[in-house]
Amino acid sequence: MPLRLSTRDPGFEAGFATLLAAKREVQEDVNAAVATVLADVRAHGDTAVIGYTRRWDRQDLTPETLRITAAEIDAAVARCDAGTLAALHEAAARIEAFHRRQQPEALSFTDAQGVRLGARWTPVGAVGIYVPGGTAAYPSSVLMNAMPARVAGVPRIAMVVPTPDGVLNPLVLAAARAAGVTEIYRIGGAQAVAALAYGTDTIAPVDKIVGPGNAYVAAAKRQVFGTVGIDMIAGPSEILVVADGANDPAWIAADLLSQAEHDESSQAILLTDDAAFADAVAAAVEAHLATLPRARIAAASWQAHGAIVVLRDLAEAPALVDRLAPEHLELAVADPDALAARVRNAGAIFLGRHTPEAIGDYVAGPNHVLPTARSARFSSGLNVLDFMKRTTLVGCDACSLAAIGPAAVTLARAEGLEAHALSVAIRLGRAAE
C-alpha cells in the first residue's frame, strides 16, 4: 500500500517530513570506472570509443561507420508507421511553436550619465544530445532535448545514441531529423560523453551536453562539466495530483500511474480533500494495474513511493505543494487557475480535469525535461535559454567615464585594488592624484 497521510492526524508533520526526505534513487558510485573511460577517450580518441563500443554494445565500428548516414536515416524513417510519424511531426511543430516564444530579447540603452549599456544573447556554438538506447529510447525525448537548441539557433547539434547489438528505434532517428539534429553517432555510455566533450578525429567537440542517461552517463556528464556545459542530472519522474472529489477516480488513477510506470523509483502522490475519493482512486489504481503492460514497474513505484494525503481543505494544498516542489503538478479542481496562482514551486502545472500530465510529455508544447527531486525550488525546465548565453556590454566615452569613474576609483581603493583604480584614474587624468 502507498503511504497514507491526513493533515488531521497528529503524526502528519512527521510523516510528511519523512516523505520529503526519502531518497528514491540508489546512487551507484561509478566515478572511478567513468574517469578511466574519459581519460582513455581523451588520449586515444576514436580508437578508444570504438573499443568500448565493441565491448559494451557488441558492435564493430570503424571511424567511417561511427556516424549514421543520411541514407540510413532515410531508410529508418521509411520503416516508421505513417500514423506515428504524423503524430511525431505534430508534436515537433507544437514544441517548436512554444519554444519560439522563449526567444530572449537583446537589451540596449544609454543611461542618464551617457553610459551605453546592454546585453545580447548568442546561441551556443555546438551542442551534444545524449539519447539512451534500448527500451528507454524515446523519440519524444529527442524532440524535447534537440528542439530548444534548434530554436536557439545552435548551428551544430550532434546526437549520440548507442545501438547495442545493432538495435535502434527508427522513430528516434525520425525524431532527430524532425528536430534538426545535424549529425548522429551510434555510440553511447561514458565513451560517447567523452567523445562529445573532448572530440576525436571523427567527432568534433561540442560546448554543451544535454540529455538523460544511466549512472555512467550521469557520472560522465558531471566529470566533463567545466570542459563543457551540462544540463541538470534528471532524477526519477514525479507527479503530484491535487484533486477534489468531483473527479472521475479512474482518470486520476491513470494520471498517477502514467508517472509510476516510468521507473520503480518514480513517485506519484495524490492530495485530495475527500477521503472517500482517495479510497476510490486507490481502488482504481489497482484496477488499472490489472491490465497495464508495465504493471510490475508501476505497482512497485506506487507501493514504495506513492502517497495519498487527505486534506481538511484544498487551501492546505499550496504550502504542501511548495515543500514537495514537484516536477509535474496536476490541478484537477474546479478553479485550477486560482490554486495555481498560490503555488510557487513546480516544474510544470497542468490545469483542470481535462489536462492529464501525459499531454505535456508529448504534444502540449512546453518542455518535458523538468526539475526533479525538489529542485523546482531553484531551477526550471529545459528551454531555449539553456542553449544561449548572454554577453553584457558597457561603453563609456570620456564624458560618461568622468561621470561614473570616480566612484569606481574610490571603491577599488577601498578594496585595496590599486591597478583597478589606476585603469580608471589614468583615463580621468588623475593617475597621479
Place this chain on the structure above:
Amino acid sequence: MPLRLSTRDPGFEAGFATLLAAKREVQEDVNAAVATVLADVRAHGDTAVIGYTRRWDRQDLTPETLRITAAEIDAAVARCDAGTLAALHEAAARIEAFHRRQQPEALSFTDAQGVRLGARWTPVGAVGIYVPGGTAAYPSSVLMNAMPARVAGVPRIAMVVPTPDGVLNPLVLAAARAAGVTEIYRIGGAQAVAALAYGTDTIAPVDKIVGPGNAYVAAAKRQVFGTVGIDMIAGPSEILVVADGANDPAWIAADLLSQAEHDESSQAILLTDDAAFADAVAAAVEAHLATLPRARIAAASWQAHGAIVVLRDLAEAPALVDRLAPEHLELAVADPDALAARVRNAGAIFLGRHTPEAIGDYVAGPNHVLPTARSARFSSGLNVLDFMKRTTLVGCDACSLAAIGPAAVTLARAEGLEAHALSVAIRLGRAAE
C-alpha cells in the same frame, strides 16, 4: 616574460593551442575533509558550526551570537568613510537599475487548438550568499551577488561571512545593507555552506547558495548541489584586451594589470595588430609594476599566464576571442561595435578606449560575476534569472484535448507507455479502443 605569439609565425597554432589548454588553477582535493564537515553540521547543527568556527576562526560564538545584529551593522556603517559609502550607494543604485531591466515577462496565450499555454517566473524562496572574509572581503562582490536576488524578489537573503579573529570589513556590512540582505551570520568555510544548505536551529535552510570562496567552500557547494542550487564555481579572473596601435600603452597596461593583480592564477592577454605597440605595452606594464602595491601578485600572474599576441590584422581577432571565450573582453579599437558584433563568446564586452574593464567591476551596472575558464562558450554572468525559476502551464478543456490528445496517445503507445496513453485516452472516451 609573458608568452609572445604572432599569427605570422608558423608555430602560432601550436602556441595558441597550448595557451588555450593551460590549466592555471591547482585543484586541491579537499572533498573528504569537506564531506566530514557537511555530515557533522547536518547531524549536530549549531553545535558543529560553532565548534568549527572556534577551531578555524578563533571565535567563541553561541547560537545567540551567530547572527550579526542590526545594531552591529549600524555601528559598522557608522565607521565607514562617508565618501566610500557614497560611492557604494552610487554603485548599488546603478547595479539595481541595470538588473531591473532583466526582469522576465510571463507568457500566456491560447493557441489555435484552444490549448491554454504559458510560463511564469517566481523568485527562489531563500538564497544564501557566501562572502569570503579577510583580505578578499570585497563589498562590490556583496552588491553583485545579492542585488540580483533582491531584484528577483527573493524574500529571504541570508549572508554568511567569516570573521577570523573577529576581523570584519565594515564596508561588507554596509554593502549587505545596501543590497537588501535580510540576515547575516559571522561564519564561513564548509560549515557555513552546510548550515545554509541543511539549516540549523538558528539558521533556516535556503534553496540556493551563491558567492565565491576558497577550495573548501567550492567543494562544499559542489557537494550540497542537488539539496540546494548553486551558482557556477568561479575560476581565476581573466581579461582579454584587443587594442590597436592608437591607444595609450599606459592605459592598456593598467587594464591588463587590473586583472593580473587579483591572483597569481589570473590571466591577462593582449591582442594587437601593432608589434611596436605590443612592446610599448609590455614596457608600460613593467613601469606600472614599479609602483603598484600588489605588484608581486600582478607580476607573477603576468609572467606565468600573461600573453601578447600580435595579429596580421584585427580581422583575425574574433576567431581567437571566441576560442579563448574570455570572462572580460575589452575592445580598444576605432570601431568597437563592429568588432563586438563579430564575437560570439565573452562574458562581458567593454567598448572603446574609454571603457576600462574595472568600471564594470564596480559601477557600470551589469554583473561582475562572469563565466571564467572558457565557460563563456556555454554560460552567462550572474543575473536576475539565476534567482528565479520558470513554471510552464498547460490547460486543456474537453475540446482542445480532443484536438491534440490523439497524437499523444499514438506517441505514448509507440514508446510502450500504456499508462501515459490511458490517461489521455480515458478522457477522450477511447480507453477501450
